[in-house]
Amino acid sequence: MTDLDEWDRWEGFDTVPPPEPGPGDQTNPFDQGSPEHEAWQRQEDADKAERRAIRQRQLLAAETDRQLTLLRARTAAQQQFNAEQAGMVPVPVGISLTDLLAQPIEPARYRIDGLWPRRGNVMLSAQYKAGKTTMRDNLVRSLVDGEPFLGNYHVEPVDNGRVGVIDSEMAENKLQEWLRDQGIHNTDQLILWPLRGRVRAFDVLNESVRLRWVEQIKAAEIRVMILDVLGPVLGALDLDENKNPDVIRFFAAFDATMAEAGVEETVVVHHMGHGAERSRGASRLRDWPDAEWRLVRQKDEDNPYGDADPSAPRFFSAFGRDVDVREGQITFDSLTRRLRYAEGNRKQARANAALMFVLGFVKEHPSASVRAIQDASQLVDGVTRDGVRDAVKHGVREGFLAVADGPNRSNLHTLTAPGFAALRSDF
Structure with missing residues (x-):
């Protein structure tokens, strides 16, 4: 029962009842339905509403005072906690x-030469099912075994x-299973925290x-930390990757954790958006890394804004502070799960694929016209037909x-x- 319900129970004691008829009265003016009775009832209802409004204001004022006291106490507690924490952080x-x-x-x-400055942070952004986990495992193998990354880039182990x-x-x-397939030699140099679920x-x-x-x-002596992937962590902490304040808040805590633990470099793996080629989420995600x-x-030229074919060729690029690696194609050895980088962007790869198709078709069909090659493509x-031309x-x-020269000026x-x-040679 609320305070107002309790008030309604007792306020009837303040009601003034209509007068009783006298012995000589022939007609009681306060009889039910009489004009006098209706006027009295209207006044009584108005008085009751006024008393209820007064009580509501009193209850609101009391609750406001109570909530203000709680807010002041909470603010004071937060300020005291912040002061205690500040005393633990050296200036x-x-x-x-x-x-x-x-x-x-x-x-x-x-x-990693040309890709990852010492004491720097890297964000690896990858499209859906583009092979980010395989690239991460290749990176891990290079870091602990000292092998060139992507078959080309010298690594300081x-x-x-x-x-x-x-x-x-x-x-x-x-x-x-996937790390075993990498054939890592210095297995003691890798510490894993599987957090799925x-x-x-x-x-x-x-x-x-x-x-x-x-x-x-710190106890594990981690010097390089890889967080793979970012999205589930933000979600588990009730943070929105699309909101800059949430992103800033997470990375402030993440950086402090890594610094206090003695970690020298970090990699954070993140997804790209649907049909996009940049890290998904708030703009501040791109402010954090030293290199991206x-x-x-490879995109489908007939649907350039949709998701690429999962079996399409992969391409890698990097840029940032003292980092500028142009887009090149990534090849994958399914037996060893090794990745290798080769120069040549997507436009060049499309042109090379079209040339290989043309040469292969002409080999099987000598004296072929352009139209015949285009039809087969x-x-x-x-x-595409334009690519063939x-x-x-x-x-x-x-x-x-x-x-x-052929017939009909072909x-x-x-x-x-x-x-x-x-x-x-297939180039």
């Missing part, structure tokens, strides 16, 4: 430009500690939980194709010796 000492310039300048160093992986997505048995455990926003992670990471790595698939994914021109220009094409060699 850095400033340095003058004179002293800074007097210090010896260290040459730029990279964890982590020899003063270990590599850590916080995995929020893969099942533990699948994680075991328990991502909430990585609650770095909770100070006591965060400090426990600091202790565990992108892993994308309609049955091949990724090769450009490839024929390129093949003639490079000496891969010989041209002869041009007929045959394969030359350089063309046979190009077809065998």
